[in-house]
Amino acid sequence: MNRKNALAAGVAAALALGSVTVVVTQSTAASRPTAAADTSAARPGAGFQAMTADARGEAIRTAGRNAAATARALGLGPDERLVAKDVLIDADGTRHVRYDRTYRGLPVIGGDLVVHLAEDGTITGSDLAHQGAIRIPGTTPKLTAADASAKAVKHAKHVKHAKAGSKDSTLVVYAVGKIPALAYRSTVTGEGETGPASREAVIVDATSGVPLDQYELHQSITGTGNGVTVGQVSIETTQTGSGYTLTDAAHGGTIVYDSYNSPQSNPKQNARPFSKTTNSWGNGTNSSRESAAVDASYGLAKTWDYYKNSFNRSGIRNDGRGAPAYVHVDTSLLNAFYDDNCFCMYFGDGSSQNSNTPLATLDVAGHEMSHGVTAATANLTYSGESGGLNEATSDIFGTMVEFYANNAGDPGDYYIGEKLNMPAGYMRRMDNPAADGKSLSCWTSSAGSADVHYSSGIGNHFFYLAAEGTGAKTIGGRSHTGTTCNNDTFAGIGKEKAAAVWYRALSTYMTSTTNYAGARTATLQAAADLYGTNSQERYLVSKAWAAVSVGTALPDPGTGTPTPSPTTPPSGNALTNGSFEQGTSGWTQSDSIITNSALQAARDGSWYAWMMGYGADAVESLSQSNIAVPSTGTPKLTFWLKVTTQESGSAAYDTLKVKVNGTALATYSNANASSGYVQKTVDLSAYKGQTVKLEFAGTEDTYLSTVFLVDGIAIG
Structure with missing residues (x-):
């Protein structure tokens, strides 16, 4: 879940409703220990228990009764409500509850989430399509439903000769992008792939009428055929x-x-x-x-x-x-x-x-x-x-x-x-x-x-x-x-295991806004659940993603655990555990910053530093002392940074400063938001041959969150 909710965890920790004890932690289900966490033994199928319709219905009703407490524990706003959609239960009793979200009674597109609970009801993590609370200026639109329908007809791109009336437009909160917005979701009909009555959803801003998204409503497979193909078969009548x-x-x-x-x-x-x-x-x-x-x-x-x-x-x-x-x-x-x-x-x-x-x-x-x-x-x-x-x-x-x-x-x-x-x-x-x-x-x-x-x-x-x-x-x-995109060669894990990984990722970790990077994170988590964190199955899943240019392969678990770098590394590698793959080794952190949470993706490997993202006044620091800066050449600090924010505009509201011996050498902010990791370089020539303290210092203001992800730090 979004780390801004960590502040609510202390209050929520003692709250118990029925069979659910709400104890929110920073980690997602990725860090939940299980008996099979490091084995290659597969669970049956994708690891879920069989449930009767009555049992499933009761589980959903229980999740509904706990929805308000869960919303508070996740740090959602007072105008938000959770609606239980489904519950899956693992063989070990772990529950995965899928919720939809509303805001002042309006459906939230991109507001869905999954909450993961241990057998005793403790919340161990969550996956949210939209991070954190929903905030919009108001729910009174400037456009009427008829206005929105007219705009939707104009902007429709999947159908020709589009038509829509005022009854075809519904007021919603659109939370797929960085900043939620009041919007209309309109259904237009016209000629398209699925015939003369094809339908398309068009979402327009309820204030300006600017199109926010559009997509087909008939999810189809189109083509020609050659007749009956199944031959003589048995069917149920x-x-x-x-x-x-x-x-x-x-x-x-x-x-x-x-x-x-x-x-x-x-x-x-x-x-x-x-x-x-x-x-x-x-x-x-x-x-x-x-x-x-x-x-x-x-x-x-x-x-x-x-x-x-x-x-x-x-x-x-x-x-x-x-x-x-x-x-x-x-x-x-x-x-x-x-x-x-x-x-x-x-x-x-x-x-x-x-x-x-x-x-x-x-x-x-x-x-x-x-x-x-x-x-x-x-x-x-x-x-x-x-x-x-x-x-x-x-x-x-x-x-x-x-x-x-x-x-x-x-x-x-x-x-x-x-x-x-x-x-x-x-x-x-x-x-x-x-x-x-x-x-x-x-x-x-x-x-x-x-x-x-x-x-x-x-x-x-x-x-x-x-x-x-x-x-x-x-x-x-x-x-x-x-064929591969990186000329790599490797074996597969078998179609049944690959399908089990995909199904578990789809049903347990993916949300409506998941992209390919998110799918990689979800499938790696699913593979860890089913076959173990250090399994060949998980490693080969990462290899397959790298082979289609999504992320990089994890270290081969067959090669053993990497040896941590020494405290005083040789010239050109003057930093301990800059990739964070040895966890917190070598680092001092003010909070649980170094993580392998599946909610975000590391630049390389599984571990990274997750700073800020509270949406409230907060400060954090991550530091390492006794670093020997090389005495020759032009020493530099390099690292990879990804910034995501709910802020808008170029004003710096939330910042991350890079400090050496207490002096800020570089500052990054919400204005540096990026879709992925970007490599940064800081000149350390002034500290050539010295032993220094390196610090990443984060500051966040009272309104809207900014997340700074740091990985791959090196000095050389």
């Missing part, structure tokens, strides 16, 4: 009197409807369940409307079974309920998609471009149902890097469902939509995303500006490398090549 329906009671009562070409905006308009007097369905061709329904029913059942048997997850929302599915939606619809608004899945019939082949293949069903799982867990915003992660998650689990089903007609591989008769033979390739000429195989600073279906390539590529490693392979009868 329900007998009703003298007949049967495609109602799958074994999988939450999932019902497959014939939409009878109802518009995608209202798939129920002409819909009715498939029913007949015999229990034989379809003929494998489009001459029977049942054939597409067989594909959908089989694919959704296999997806349900995969999540249940792999992660103890019971359905999309983990509540045992099946989502309705509609085949033969609209006319000439070359698409399939999940819609959380109706908790349903749509499958189009294709068009003349693909010989009118329905889009209900196995990996498509797994992909779409997994969009629902993402919506029920991290709820990754469908734009920017989080949108790419959203799409990657569906590709990852759609692929895992294909492997799980073990269908002879559609063997598992890392090609997406390979049964859809695409010109290239697939829609996307996880082993080499850039092969399609559009997708990203490697992270770049512009990844957040790419279409989410293309930026998903970064996550897809990571997963393939984590699962299979590098080198050429034939998988499912198809050629795969484990």
Whole structure:
């Protein structure tokens, strides 16, 4: 959690409500000790207990009763409320409670968070989409809802001929950026990827009308197909009197409807369940409307079974309920998609471009149902890097469902939509995303500006490398090549372990605003939970991220623990433990500054210094004495600094000073905010050959927080 909440910990420590004792610490769950913390033994699946619907409901109700105390412990403001969304329980009794946030009754976009609790109810850490309390000047907008809708129509970029009325705009607090703002979330409709009734969310500032974000609401997989692919399979049906329906009671009562070409905006308009007097369905061709329904029913059942048997997850929302599915939606619809608004899945019939082949293949069903799982867990915003992660998650689990089903007609591989008769033979390739000429195989600073279906390539590529490693392979009868962005070579951990890591990261640590750097942090934490902090699995996960240009690889645990530098190091390396990988060794700190908290990312390795971020009057210091400055050349202090702030403008409200023997040689402030670590250099020529004290001194004012992260300090 944000360290500004550390001040509230002392008050919250003694507070107990029901089964939850609120004791807030700086560390996230990353530092929670467990018996298996340093072993390579895997927990079953992603480590979660199976829960009945009643048990899950009671756990959520308990979390709701404790919401107010939790909000106070986290340092949230008096106008904020937490709404319990889900609870996951580890095999050792650890709980992970996911909350949404409101501000004066308004929903907060980007306000979601996860609170981690030990078995005794002690809060051990938290992951917040927006750090700290929400502060906005007021909740009275200058724009009306009609004004906002007009602005949204003007700014919509995912649909053409956009339309929206005043009833389509809702007042919210938008907290995805650095500074929360009062905003409108508008739903516009128009012609887009998902057909003539495509929908897009457009968020505009409620004062100025400036667009803040926009993204598709139908999270889709689009392409052409080549007919029924699952062949002759067994499906679950329900007998009703003298007949049967495609109602799958074994999988939450999932019902497959014939939409009878109802518009995608209202798939129920002409819909009715498939029913007949015999229990034989379809003929494998489009001459029977049942054939597409067989594909959908089989694919959704296999997806349900995969999540249940792999992660103890019971359905999309983990509540045992099946989502309705509609085949033969609209006319000439070359698409399939999940819609959380109706908790349903749509499958189009294709068009003349693909010989009118329905889009209900196995990996498509797994992909779409997994969009629902993402919506029920991290709820990754469908734009920017989080949108790419959203799409990657569906590709990852759609692929895992294909492997799980073990269908002879559609063997598992890392090609997406390979049964859809695409010109290239697939829609996307996880082993080499850039092969399609559009997708990203490697992270770049512009990844957040790419279409989410293309930026998903970064996550897809990571997963393939984590699962299979590098080198050429034939998988499912198809050629795969484990290329990397850094020319590294390494082995994979296996697809089941890689999927367990991703699922645990998604459901336990990711939030709506998680980006690729955050996904790396989340998966490293998940790997530590499942296989141990010093496991080969965690190390290889870091290698896979480095191979797609996200962060650097951790030290190989097989090489042993690095030996700390001596107190008086040789010339050119005049500092002890400048990377903090030996924890606090060599340093004096005024608070728990040196950390391996998973909430932030180190520049290298796992440890770093986290200074300030209280959002209140505070001072901190981190120092080391008896440092021998080299007596030759031009000695310099170098270090990496990342600054994030809630402040705005160029005025320096919160500062970090670099001092040598008490003299400030450099000052950095909220005005130096950066998206990542930036290397800084301070000339030490005036101290050549001397023994000095180096100090980093932080100061924060009473309003709004600034976080200074420091790593990789060296003198030479």
